[in-house]
Structure formats: C-alpha cells, structure tokens
Amino acid sequence: MSIRSLVESEYAAQTEAFAGSEILRSLRSGKAPAKAYDDFIARLCRTHLNSPQILAFLYSLAPPRVADPLKHNMLEELGLDKAGVAHPELLLRLARAAGFDEQERATLKAQSQSELRRMCTDPILFGTFREFGLTVLLEVTCFEWMLSRLGKPIGDLLAKHRGLSQADLLWFTHHSEVDQRHAEEGLDAVVEYATYYEFEETDFRLITEIVFRENVFLKRYFAKSEVSRPALMLSL
C-alpha cells in the first residue's frame, strides 16, 4: 500500500467512525439536550481557534514543494488571502450566535491557548521535529479531510436543531468548500513530507498508528476516548 493510500484509508476510517458515532448521531437526531450542542460548539472552537498558529508551525517544517499550499492555507486561516475572512473570527461569531457571552468567548480563547501551551510544555516522545511534525501534519490534514465531507452536514444539524443562521455557520460552509482542496493538498503534503524527510516505511506506519490510535474527532470535539484499533494500540 502506498503512503497516500495508507493515509487516506486512515482518514476515511476516522471519519467513518466519527460519522457513525453515537454522540454525533444523537446531535443529528435533534434528541440531544441543548447543552450537548453548546458543549460541542465550545470544544470545536477550542480545537480550531489556534489553527493559524498550528499551520504556521507546519509551514515552518514544510518541504519546499508543498510550502506554498501550506502557506496559503495559513493565510486563509488568518484572513490574509483574497477572501479576507479570518477563521478564528468565524468561530467566535458562531460562539456568539450560540449564546456565549464575551467572557465565555474569552474563556474559549484562553482554553485554546492553553492547549497550545500544553503542546509546547508536554515532553515529546520523538527524537526530532521531523517525527513530531508528521504527527501534527497527519492530524491537521485528517481534520481537513473530515470537514470537507462532514462540515456541511454538521453545519446543517446546528442550523436545524440549534437554530443558527447560515451566516453564523459560515465556518462550516467555508470549510466544506475550501477543505475539499485542502484535503487533496493535505495528502500531497503528507506524501511529500515523508519523502523529503526520508521516513522509513515502518516508522511512518508506526507514527500513523500512534496518531490515529484513538478517534481524533471524538477526542477533540467530545473529549471521548474511543480506541480505533484495539489489537495494535500502543501498550505500556
């Protein structure tokens, strides 16, 4: 199996498990309590508010051949491209529309920042940025892959069951559109990253397994730990 196929199959498995998860189905059904929608919005904001910084990190590690798309992705997030819409602002607009007051939105920003801080203070298991960068790249591009497929349905469920307007849900519609391109570029970036940094296939596979040992979407959006590959998980 090529690296591209391997990675794409992981993204598909992660996305499929997320789409079929009990918690997402509950939100889709409209039977979840209002708090469940708000908790989801809060965690979504915390996950993505600092995406520009994460992309800046990836840009700094990017192999020359994929540096431009990553830079463009980062500029898009910052609202410094032609569209001129900063994605963190879209998330905060979503939070405001969902009833998060100024203090609560400030808390979301602080929590997102603390995740970044944690990323910097937690010990790194890998020996170099080469491996650590790959774990970040895999997770970021997996999110883009998922959002290109589920961004619109998730936006629709929030419109239907949480009463949010299309303007409030622009972050989802925007991602469902631009991430189709980002998803393809992301796969290219992973393949090029693996080639440029001369990963051995065994190591690449092991790192991929480590990144996707849990469902990354359930973990980030719902703080749920769901093992995706019980027989092959990291064990200590």
Place this chain on the structure above:
Amino acid sequence: MRIDGITIFCLRIPFVEAFRHSTSARSFSDSIVVRVKAEDGTVGYGEGLARSYVTGETVESLVAHIVNRLWPAVARSDYSEISRNPDPLALLSSINESLPETSDGVIAWHGARTAIEIALIDCLLRSEGLSLGRILPAKRQLVIYSGVITTGSMEAAVRHARYFKLFGLKYLKIKIDTTNPVERVAAIRSAVGSDISLRVDANGAFDARTAGKVLSALNDFGVDAAEQPIGRGHPEELAELRVSSPIPIVADESLVTLADGRALVDARACDYFNLRLSKCGGIFRTLQMARLAGSAGLRVQLGSHVGETAILSAAGRHVAAHLENVDFVEGSYGSLLLAEDISRDSVVFGHGGVAPLLRGPGLGINVREEVLRNYAQNIISLSTPARPAHFRKGEVRNVSTNQGSHQVAGKTPASQARAGSIVSGKHSKTFPA
C-alpha cells in the same frame, strides 16, 4: 496542623488499550485518589491501588480500610509539630507512625496507606510551600523510564517494541507467561537490536523447574533481569532458582512488606527488589525497603502499578531521583495509557524515557479536580465531627457521597461505615469493617 476532611475518589479512567499480564487483564484504571484538606485550607492528593493478587486489597476493602481505620487516626492527629520539625525525614516517619498498622484479612493494607500517606505529605509540604524534593534530595537531575510490553500476540509485542525504539527508550520490560516466552523475547530482541536493555517479568507464571529452563534459554538474548519467575511463596524456592539462573532475579510479588524483604535477604533469594509505592505502603516504607536492599548489596527497580495517575507518578519520580541504588524505573505513562490524566501538566516521559525532576510544592503537580470528578465512580467525603468551628455552611459534616449528603449527628464515619450507612455511587454498599 490538623486535617479537617478527606474526599475519596474511586476512579475508572479508560485505558487507550487493554493491559495484560499472566495474572490479570484490565482496560481501565481503578485508582483510589484521596484528597485531604487541612485546617488552613491547604489541599493534598494521594493515590493507592487495590491489587488483590499483590496486597490482598480490593477496591471496596481498601476504601473501607481508609474510612474505618485510617481516617479516624488522621482525624485525631495533630501534624503541627511534624511539619515544623527541622528534620525533613521526620515528616515521613511521623506520618507513617500516625497511621495504625493492621493486616487483618490481607497481606497488607498498603494501597490504602499509600493513598493517605502521600496525600498527607503533599498537603503538609504545600502548606509550607516546600517540594517533596526538599525531603528527598535528588541524586540525579533526570529520571529515565523503561517501557513495558504487555502479554498478548507476538505481532503486537514486536510492534510495541518498535514503538519504544522509535521513542528512543533504552530499557524495556517484557511481560511473559507460559506461551512461547523464549520466542517472544527472541522476536523482540531481533526487532530492537542489541543496544536496548531487556528485562522479563513473569508475574509468577512458572513453576520452579520450568522457570529454570526458561531463564537458561533467555540468557542467549541478553536479558538483564528476570522478575518474579515463580509465584509468591517461600523465599527458599526463589533462592534455589537464583542459584541456577544465569539472569539476575527481581523479587516483586514476593516483596510486599518489610518482613518479606528481610526474609528475601536472609534467604539470598534475589538480586533486585522491585519496589512499588502502592505495593510497599507509601514513600516511607519504600525508602525503608530500599535501605534494606542497599545494606544487603541488592539493587532496586522502582516499578509502578498499571493505571497509576499523575499522583503516584509524581511521587515515584521523587523517589526514583532520590534513591542511590536504583537501576530501572517504571511508570509515568500518564496519557500514553490513560484516556486522560488528572494533572494539568503532563508527567509522561519524553524521548529516551527521560523525565525532568518535579520542583513545585508538594508532589509538584497540579491536580485537575474536574477530571477527578468526571471519572469518579464514587466520591466519599468524610469530615471531622469534633471541630464545628471549621464547619462551613453548605459543607457536609461527617459523611457525604456523590449520591447526596448524609449528615449523621454523633456518629463517626467509622461507626457509620461499620453500620453500613455509607452510600457509595449508584448502589448502597456496606463496607466490610
């Protein structure tokens, strides 16, 4: 300094993977975390684990022992003089002496003692703004941890070994049982190369004869130590095996109490003591056993229990840094194994298994109480009935649980527990007295 109350959290934190060895399999952490609150408002955290096949404790009996025996003793004690004592080690000794010693029905109530002892140490040190490192001065600036490979399929074991190689770990311990132990070690040695130190742990899976054969065969693969090849029994049996074994022997399940340690030393039954805080009864007793090992010329492995949270990991980090004669250290697996750990900052080691010293007050970690509550199956609160001056409006006196409060005038927690009046979790439970 008096302790106004304690809260017991019976956790159930999922693992990201099931862990297996020859005597047990588990897929979640069932740690017992204890929070003590001093009269000045300072809070400290401790942790213990119930392992019936090691100390004889179960989760229920461990909690009951805290409620019935340890908490009443803590509530009666005044730790003011202890915390003011200029000899830091006196703190550990005095806390140990304040806790009653019984072993009715078990090998030792060490999980329960550990949870209380560490919580008291954390609390009293925090109250003074001191780090545990002040009491246990570090002999090294970094602690280097081993990886542990669980039993299971050969394919999974080899894969795990490759993970650890990728993480730069220098030391691996392989759990073995009666299923192809030699082939297992051979495959892992082949996967990781010759630069990584390998040890094996049988958790008492073999009879003496089989153990002898297996250890002889394993010697071809550069195994540095073999832990508990046979079950806990007479030290003489382990001593006989040691004489014939080409691999140094580590005593684990055979070593729970200080008396066990003396018997092992007297019988010349092992080369290493495997010390685990929760198994040995806390920091003070672990240090006593380490001292015994040192005086007998033995080396030490500082092990851990599967599922320990950041509390025991932090305590273990301090002890590992302090001990002179420690060769191997385990634990600090945190969120590598747990779906979520309970400390704000990670205690997980980094590349090479390397972890820094913890320098903050007490244990040096900040426990996130919201995480404790999120994963607690039961929460039991006990407060001192004798000091109403510290009773605050809205605070439950004596006993409360996460099923609601139970204010029982004139009854001690112990008497309530004996009477079976503590409601635990979703079901009413009677704790064995």
